[in-house]
Amino acid sequence: MPKLSNRITGIMPSGKDGWEVHFAALTRKQAGEPILMLSVGDHDFDTPEGTVDACIDALRSGKHHYIQLPGLPRLRSALAKMTEECTRTETAAEEIIVTQGGQGALFAACQATLDVGDHAIVVAPYYATYPGTIRAAGATLTEVTARPELGFAPDPKDIEAAIRPETRLLMINSPNNPTGAVYSREMIEAIADICRRHDLWLLSDEVYWTLAAGREHVSPRSLPGMKERTLVVNSLSKSHGMTGWRLGWLTAPAEVILKLINLNIVSSYGMADFISHAAVAAVEKRYGVDEIADRYKARRKIFMDALEGAENIVIRGSEGAMYVMLDVSAIEPDAETFAWALLDAEQIAALPGTSFGEAAQGHLRFSMCQEEHLLKTAAERIRRFAKNYVRRADAAE
Numbered sequence: 503m504p505k506l507s508n509r510i511t512g513i514m515p516s517g518k519d520g521w522e523v524h525f526a527a528l529t530r531k532q533a534g535e536p537i538l539m540l541s542v543g544d545h546d547f548d549t550p551e552g553t554v555d556a557c558i559d560a561l562r563s564g565k566h567h568y569i570q571l572p573g574l575p576r577l578r579s580a581l582a583k584m585t586e587e588c589t590r591t592e593t594a595a596e597e598i599i600v601t602q603g604g605q606g607a608l609f610a611a612c613q614a615t616l617d618v619g620d621h622a623i624v625v626a627p628y629y630a631t632y633p634g635t636i637r638a639a640g641a642t643l644t645e646v647t648a649r650p651e652l653g654f655a656p657d658p659k660d661i662e663a664a665i666r667p668e669t670r671l672l673m674i675n676s677p678n679n680p681t682g683a684v685y686s687r688e689m690i691e692a693i694a695d696i697c698r699r700h701d702l703w704l705l706s707d708e709v710y711w712t713l714a715a716g717r718e719h720v721s722p723r724s725l726p727g728m729k730e731r732t733l734v735v736n737s738l739s740k741s742h743g744m745t746g747w748r749l750g751w752l753t754a755p756a757e758v759i760l761k762l763i764n765l766n767i768v769s770s771y772g773m774a775d776f777i778s779h780a781a782v783a784a785v786e787k788r789y790g791v792d793e794i795a796d797r798y799k800a801r802r803k804i805f806m807d808a809l810e811g812a813e814n815i816v817i818r819g820s821e822g823a824m825y826v827m828l829d830v831s832a833i834e835p836d837a838e839t840f841a842w843a844l845l846d847a848e849q850i851a852a853l854p855g856t857s858f859g860e861a862a863q864g865h866l867r868f869s870m871c872q873e874e875h876l877l878k879t880a881a882e883r884i885r886r887f888a889k890n891y892v893r894r895a896d897a898a899e
Contacts (some may be wrong), residue, residue: 509637509638509640512637513634513637513638514634514637520838520841520853520854520856520857521630521853521857523541523838523841523842523845523851523852523853523854524541524542524851524853526845527539527541527845527851528851530845531851535849536849537845537849537850537851538849538850538851538872538876538879538880538883539851539869539871539872540850540851540852540868540869540870540871540872540877540880541851541852541853541867541869542853542869542871543679543740543824543825543869543871544745544869544871545743545745545794545871546871546872546873547743548743549742549743549744549746549747549790550742550743550784550789550790550793552783552784552787552789552790553742553743553744553780553781553783553784553789553790554780556779556780556782556783556784557776557777557779557780559779560775560776560777560779560780561776565775565776565778565779566775566776567775568771568772568775569772569773569775569778570772571763571766571767571771571772572598572599572600572759572762572763572766572772573598573599573600573751573772573773573778574600574773574775574778574779574782575595576782577600577778577779577781577782577785578595578596578598578599578600579595580781580782580785580786581595581598581600581736581751581785582594582595582597582598582753583785584736584785585597585598585734585736585751585753588708588711588719588721588734588736589708589721589723589724589734589753590721590724591721591723591724591729593753594756596756596759597753597754597755597756597759598751598752598753598759599751599752599754599759599762599763599766600749600750600751600773600778601750601751601752601770601773602748602749602750602770602773603737603739603748603749603750604707604709604735604736604737604739604750605631605635605750606748606750606770607735607736607737607750607751607752608631608632608635608705608707608735609635609638610752610762610765611705611733611735611752611754612635612636612638612639612641612671612705613638613639613762613765614733614754614758614761614762614765615670615671615703615705615733616636616639616640616641616670616671617639617640617641617670618639618640618641619640619641619642619668620639620640620641620642620668620669620670620671621641621642621643621644621666621668621669621670622636622641622642622643622644622669622670622671622672622673623643623644623646623661623664623665623669623671623672623673624636624643624644624645624646624673624859625645625646625648625656625661625672625673625674625675626645626646626647626648626858626859626860626861626862627648627654627678627680627681627855627858627859627861627862627865628645628673628675628858628859629675629679629680629707629858630857630858632673636671636673641670641671644664644666645859645860645861646660646661646664647660647860647861648678648681648683648861650818650819650829650861650862650864650865653683653818653819653821654678654681654682654683654818654819654827655683655685655686655689656674656689656693658689658692658693658695658696661693661696662696662700665696665700665702669700669702670702670703671702671703671704671705672693672696672697672702672703672704672705673704673705673707674693674704674705674706674707674722675706675707675708675709676690676706676707676708676719676720677710677711677713677714677717677719677821677822677823678710678819678822678823679709679710679823679825679858680825680827680853680855680857680858680862680867681818681819681820681825681827681862681867682802682819682820682821682822682823682824682825682826682827683819683820683821683822684714684715684717684718684719684821684822685720686718686720687718687720690720690721690722690725691725693722694722694725694727694728697722697728697731697732698727698728698731701731702731703731703732703733704722704728704731704732704733705732705733705735706721706722706723706732706733706734706735707735708721708734708735708736709735709736709737709739709740709741709750710740710822710823710824711736711741712740712741712791712794712795713740713741713794713795713798713799713822713823713824714821714822715795715798715799715802715821715822716799717821717822721734723753729755730755732754733752733753733754733758734752734753734754735750735752736750736751736752736753737749737750737751738750738781738784738785740794740823740824741791741794741795742784742785742789742790742791742794743790743794744781744784747777747780747781748777749773749777749778749781798823798824798870800874801824801870801872801874801877802820802824802826802870804874804877804878805826805868805870805877805878805880805881806820806826808877808878808881808882808885809828809881809884809885812881812884812885812888812889813885813888813889814830814832814833814888815828815829815830815832815833815884815885815888816828816829816832817829818865824869824870824871825867825868825869825870826867826868826870827855827862827865827866827867827868828865828866828868828884829864829865830864830865830866830888831863831864831865833888833891834864834891835863835864836864837854837855837856837862837863837864837865837866838854838856840854840866840891841853841854841866843887843891844866844884844887847887848883848884848886848887849883850880850883850884852866852867852868853866853867854866854867855867868880
């Protein structure tokens with residue numbers, strides 16, 4: 503077989519990534535074990551009925567054909583209005599391109615801003631695909647640690663110290679996956695100041711903006727001098743309960759969107775007709791948005807309240823999104839070891855923090871994608887497990 507490209511072989515480094523716990527748990531659950539799956543951020547409920555009905559109507563009315571490459575015009579207009587609500591900044595349909603999920607928007611943004619040999623800065627912990635998406639553009643990256651003791655907020659001085667002559671892009675995510683941290687206005691202003699002074703693109707992943715749980719969501723796009731250098735990633739997956747529909751979008755300056763239409767020509771060739779029409783209904787009628795936000799806010803509170811006072815466990819971040827981050831380092835510094843032991847002893851699946859970068863070593867991410875009574879049961883089991891946990895090194899003495 504001829505040699506593969508360096509680009510494709512370098513996207514993901516070889517070896518373990520911590521997701522083995524999730525896949526092992528999933529296999530055991532499918533085999534009949536009563537595993538509580540708190541390891542993945544996929545809703546435990548279906549897409550709202552109104553969206554499903556709109557999709558069925560679109561299929562039956564012949565929406566089976568190619569559509570415009572940047573997205574259905576009515577959908578772009580609806581998403582522009584939604585972006586105005588998210589970013590509190592006037593937005594035109596020409597500043598929107600519809601993508602295959604939020605990941606498609608991430609990919610498009612990195613392809614638009616990075617060349618081979620360029621450098622990007624990523625605030626860690628991060629959504630698991632960030633590094634690979636940057637490498638797919640031929641660029642390198644530096645991780646800047648958002649410190650657990652600061653609620654997983656980054657120090658702007660650390661970001662500035664990571665800048666190189668070849669740095670072109672800074673990536674942030676608030677509300678954050680995996681930590682649930684919601685960046686303050688002061689933090690976003692400090693990050694924006696760095697980008698302006700060093701002439702950087704800012705990629706702001708705001709997929710969880712509707713799940714800020716009462717905290718102020720501040721988009722850097724709303725700040726002076728930032729609209730022309732900020733690319734906002736968004737998706738209907740979390741806000742509208744549409745994870746499997748693969749409907750995301752990127753908001754960027756109109757001239758950037760024009761160039762990204764060319765990327766669509768050679769990649770996706772646009773979106774599905776009937777899904778696009780369903781998405782119009784979902785966005786215009788806000789199917790599920792408020793209910794989903796309220797549901798996760800309540801679930802987070804129930805889970806965290808049930809863990810209050812748990813021995814040697816500290817809740818970090820966990821202000822928004824659909825996750826709770828637990829610091830278990832006082833019990834077991836190796837979070838992956840803790841996660842495997844928790845799965846075996848209590849039949850609870852969680853992800854080690856290192857699945858999202860070394861910055862989350864000693865932490866576990868728990869998804870709130872289970873019903874309230876199951877989350878309360880999980881918290882009680884975690885408390886019990888933490889109290890009785892014996893490290894291997896201690897047991898061997």
